Amino acid sequence: ETGVTQTPRHLVMGMTNKKSLKCEQHLGHNAMYWYKQSAKKPLELMFVYNFKEQTENNSVPSRFSPECPNSSHLFLHLHTLQPEDSALYLCASRDSLGVNEQFFGPGTRLTVL
Amino acid sequence: GENVEQHPSTLSVQEGDSAVIKCTYSDSASNYFPWYKQELGKRPQLIIDIRSNVGEKKDQRIAVTLNKTAKHFSLHITETQPEDSAVYFCAASRAFGNQFYFGTGTSLTVIP
Numbered sequence: 001e002t003g004v005t006q007t008p009r010h011l012v013m014g015m016t017n018k019k020s021l022k023c024e025q026h027l028g029h030n031a032m033y034w035y036k037q038s039a040k041k042p043l044e045l046m047f048v049y050n051f052k053e054q055t056e057n058n059s060v061p062s063r064f065s066p067e068c069p070n071s072s073h074l075f076l077h078l079h080t081l082q083p084e085d086s087a088l089y090l091c092a093s094r095d096s097l098g099v100n101e102q103f104f105g106p107g108t109r110l111t112v113l
Numbered sequence: 114g115e116n117v118e119q120h121p122s123t124l125s126v127q128e129g130d131s132a133v134i135k136c137t138y139s140d141s142a143s144n145y146f147p148w149y150k151q152e153l154g155k156r157p158q159l160i161i162d163i164r165s166n167v168g169e170k171k172d173q174r175i176a177v178t179l180n181k182t183a184k185h186f187s188l189h190i191t192e193t194q195p196e197d198s199a200v201y202f203c204a205a206s207r208a209f210g211n212q213f214y215f216g217t218g219t220s221l222t223v224i225p
Contacts, residue, residue, distance in 0.1 A: 004156075031211055042117075043157075043202065043215040055211050090156065096211060101147055104156040 003027050004105035006091050012111045013081065021076040021108045023091030029103070031096035032074040034066060037088040037107070049074060050096050081112045115140040117205050119216025126193050127224050134219045136203035137185040143205040146186045147213075148177060152199045160201075161188070193223045 004025045013019050025032065034046040048056035049068040063085075065077040074091055091105040116139040126132050136146075144165035149157035163170045163177045163186065170177050174193075179186040190197055203216040 033213075040217075042119075042217045045212060048211045050211055101159045101162060102213060104149075104158070106156045 004091060004093055004103050006089075006105035006108050008108060009106060010109045010111075012113065013078070014113050015081060015083075017081075018077070018079040020078065021089055021091075021110075023074040023076075023093075023105055025072055025074075025091075025093035025103070025105075027093055027095075027103060029093040029095050030071050031094045032068060032071070033092040033094070033102065034074065034076050035090040035092065037090055043090070046076075078110075081110075083112050086110055086112045115143055115205055115212070115214040117203060117214045117216045119203050119219060121219060122217060123220045123222075125222045125224060128193060128195060130193055132188075132190045132193055132197070132221055132223075134188045134201055134203070134221070135185060136187070136205075136216050137183075138205040138214070139184065140205065140207070140214075141181075141184065142207050143214075145206045146177070146179060147204050147206075148188050149202045149204065150199045151202065151218075157202060190221075193221075195223050195225050197221060198223045 007022045031050045033048050036044045045058050046060045047066040052068050063080050067075040088107045090107045092102040094102045119136045147162035150160045151157040161175050161177050163179050174191045176189040200218045200220050202218050204213045206213045
């Protein structure tokens with residue numbers, strides 16, 4: 001499936017590193033999402049962009065910084081992360097004009113040492 | 114905001130039996146309820162959804178029911194097969210809203 005792609009698929013970083021996660025969607029959608037998925041927890045919404053404008057920020061620490069240069073691309077910039085930030089980071093996209101489903105990317109498995 | 118609760122957290126059934134997963138929500142304005150299946154190491158994928166203007170929807174072995182008055186909706190899988198083993202998530206959303214509120218997931222195991 002190539003509708004929503006994410007890179008890298010796996011990332012190991014130290015607490016002082018700076019890295020970025022990338023998401024790209026080829027579905028013509030106008031809304032894009034970042035979720036954090038940890039074991040035994042529900043999907044946690046982090047950020048939502050609609051037509052490139054950030055519409056939701058669910059009290060995410062500033063060490064996570066999103067960027068949405070256009071409706072097809074979404075980045076999550078990471079710096080000075082903590083070990084508890086280790087998780088699967090999922091990107092999703094959706095046609096926000098109506099009641100429409102989200103399509104998820106394969107995720108980036110992040111490990112913070 | 115919306116609060117979605119999902120039960121049970123784990124469910125084991127014999128192959129061929131039925132499985133039922135239940136979710137409740139708190140926001141009466143929610144009107145779109147998708148169900149996602151996530152196999153191990155894979156992305157969540159939509160398997161069925163229901164809008165608040167209908168009470169039931171069926172797609173082959175999968176069905177979803179919605180009770181707006183009681184604010185709960187359920188996923189029913191009949192004639193379960195080993196490939197149904199996965200984690201299932203329910204969610205609730207408002208039409209034209211950007212937020213999706215997810216349940217905590219149900220790990221379903223179908224025993225051959």
